[in-house]
Amino acid sequence: MAESRIDRRFAACREAGRPAFVTFITAGDPDLETSEAILTALPGAGADVIELGMPFSDPMAEGVPIQRSSQRALAAGQTMDKTLSMVRRFREKDDETPIVLMGYYNPVYVRDPKKFVVEAKQAGVDGLIIVDIPPEADDELCIPALEAGLNFIRLATPTTDDKRLPAVLANTSGFVYYVSITGITGTAAPDAEKVAVAVNRIKGHTALPVAVGFGVKTGDQAREIGRNADGVVIGSVLVEAVRESLDEAGLATEKTVSAVTECVREIAEGARMAKTG
Numbered sequence: 001m002a003e004s005r006i007d008r009r010f011a012a013c014r015e016a017g018r019p020a021f022v023t024f025i026t027a028g029d030p031d032l033e034t035s036e037a038i039l040t041a042l043p044g045a046g047a048d049v050i051e052l053g054m055p056f057s058d059p060m061a062e063g064v065p066i067q068r069s070s071q072r073a074l075a076a077g078q079t080m081d082k083t084l085s086m087v088r089r090f091r092e093k094d095d096e097t098p099i100v101l102m103g104y105y106n107p108v109y110v111r112d113p114k115k116f117v118v119e120a121k122q123a124g125v126d127g128l129i130i131v132d133i134p135p136e137a138d139d140e141l142c143i144p145a146l147e148a149g150l151n152f153i154r155l156a157t158p159t160t161d162d163k164r165l166p167a168v169l170a171n172t173s174g175f176v177y178y179v180s181i182t183g184i185t186g187t188a189a190p191d192a193e194k195v196a197v198a199v200n201r202i203k204g205h206t207a208l209p210v211a212v213g214f215g216v217k218t219g220d221q222a223r224e225i226g227r228n229a230d231g232v233v234i235g236s237v238l239v240e241a242v243r244e245s246l247d248e249a250g251l252a253t254e255k256t257v258s259a260v261t262e263c264v265r266e267i268a269e270g271a272r273m274a275k276t277g
Contacts, residue, residue: 028055156198
């Protein structure tokens with residue numbers, strides 16, 4: 001594959017002596033207009049890479065906060081067409097910040113994987129994280145994605161041993177996403193020492209950057225994790241910031257966008273201190 005925005009961004013962060021700061025939001029949460037305003041504001045708040053969640057009715061790897069964000073987005077009428085349109089409009093203003101679509105295979109499968117990867121690439125998507133499709137099914141989506149010019153990013157977990165790791169890494173590109181806890185998103189704090197051991201073990205098998213997520217919620221955690229990881233990922237804390245900003249009817253308020261961006265700025269500051277603080 002040709003060098004991607006993801007490759008360039010991780011290289012730039014490495015040259016700057018800090019981990020990349022990766023943020024997750026759910027497309028269409030709490031509504032399309034507000035979600036798009038949040039997406040547009042993320043780079044200025046400190047996001048180096050943006051994971052844009054594709055809402056799905058059965059997000060099996062997610063804790064309650066991200067489950068609720070998908071429910072809000074779907075209730076507000078979010079569709080895959082609208083998600084891809086969000087990326088197209090984002091690209092009109094920002095041609096540098098990488099965007100990774102993250103989610104589950106069902107919405108991709110029903111659309112036709114080979115059609116989807118072409119649409120995603122044309123919209124300005126840089127990579128995919130599809131959490132429920134294993135390496136044994138690479139011909140389903142991973143290979144078509146790579147052929148379309150999209151990075152295909154895989155998850156490694158605390159239970160991914162050295163025997164399994166080569167299969168996980170085989171067609172992975174962009175970066176490796178290390179899940180810092182055993183379980184669902186946002187339910188436990190990562191153990192920085194155990195994460196460091198795991199990250200170093202993975203780096204023994206690949207030259208790809210390793211980003212860590214699934215439990216990072218504070219600047220202090222981002223700083224500790226970022227001492228060894230090439231990237232730090234936050235998600236649940238951001239969708240919770242959305243939820244807590246809504247009015248009694250569950251609608252966006254004038255505080256919704258700023259609630260997310262302020263959270264990003266605070267944790268980004270911690271991540272940026274990882275190599276020096």
